[in-house]
Amino acid sequence: MKKDVWIIGFMLFALFFGAGNLIYPPTLGLESGTTYWAAIAGFIITGVGLPIMAVTAISTVKNGAAELADRVHPLFGAIFTAVVYLAIGPFFGIPRAATVAFEMSVEPFTSVSPFLLFLFTIIFFLLVYLVSINPSKMADRIGEFLTPLLLLAIVILCIGGILLLDGGTQNPASAYATAPSFTGFVEGYLTMDAIGGLAFGIIVIQAFNDRGVSSRKQLISATLKAGVIAGIGLSCVYAALGWIGTRMGTSETFANGGDILAAAADTMFGHFGTMLLGIIVALACFTTSVGLVAACAQFFHKRTPLSYKQIAAVVTIVSFLIANQGLNTIIRVSVPVLTFIYPIVIVLIALTFLNRLFGGAAYVYRGAILMTGVVSLYDGLIDFGISMPALTSMMEHLPFFASGIGWLVPALIGGIGGYVIQRNRTPSHSG
Structure with a gap:
């Protein structure tokens, strides 16, 4: 059972750790400057605490997020949960992950072209679909294989940031100067992880059910333990990525967190750093996309006549089309x-x-x-x-x-x- 909790905890870390989780902490670090620790504390509350609470909340009910929303009113439950799944799935969450993966793992090595994005997203979404159509094996594929590889790459990048970056920390931007914790709290919205937690809860519960956990008490306990494992990992990674941002404050002007990380990776490790960052981004965005496709397919399969695989295909195709509109x-x-x-x-x-x-x-x-x-x-x-x-x-x-x-x-x-x-x-x- 302990091994299962660790595997599913690792899977949950990988599901949560996607595009927004990479690009927002460095921006927060850069903009908060000398108020960084207060800002990252606020960010972790919404970026880590709320998602773990969401997953645990789902383990307390039988029918996932819809049952929680039904407590308001059944009509609200039907509409709101559908909107949530569409927002974090094919409309925003999955396309964003694919485009961030492209911009940070392919663009640095090639010239920018719409055709290249089109070609990349075809391969990306084909692989996402193939992994997501068998949800019973997803925990093992992600938790045992992809997450350790992702964590290793992140650890190398973060240790390099702590040891090799010596840029000065700048004064905080106006919002962080007056209320750094509150500003960090609101910035944590952008990871979409509290919403994602409502969706990923289904996957976690299914994974534990497949391993013989049946009683509600055991399920809640196991889910909370897996959530704590994922939460500790996320907190450490966010803190390290944000710290990298603070050390880039006096370097130059950056368009977004992706640019900050790219510049930091190049400063630390040169061409290898760019490749390392590309691997991190591709893995992070891939695992999150797989989880979101699976969650959406499970949710809509229970509410429509379509099969799980048919809905997974529809979600993948819609995500592909929206991803090609650009980040x-x-x-x-x-x-x-x-x-x-x-x-x-x-x-x-x-x-x-x-x-x-x-x-x-x-x-x-x-x-x-x-x-x-x-x-x-x-x-x-x-x-x-x-x-x-x-x-x-x-x-x-x-x-x-x-x-x-x-x-x-x-x-x-x-x-x-x-x-x-x-x-x-x-x-x-x-x-």
């Missing part, structure tokens, strides 16, 4: 959607762990999610470029609004209001 387009469209979805996911996960305190009252879920959704929808529309001056002047009065978590107090008020409503209804009625 900048994918990021531009995905950020507003994630800004809207992420706070709702956070509140849903938190309520799952507090469920016993309020007896699972549906109105608590409804009040908290409704109030969270109002604020996060506003934030998403603003990120999309829609200006609402009158509404903005009202929203600015919310506590923590400037730090990017203006939804927090409304969520608490909505939950408490829902609890009061529930208490005033007939005692026997719970929804």
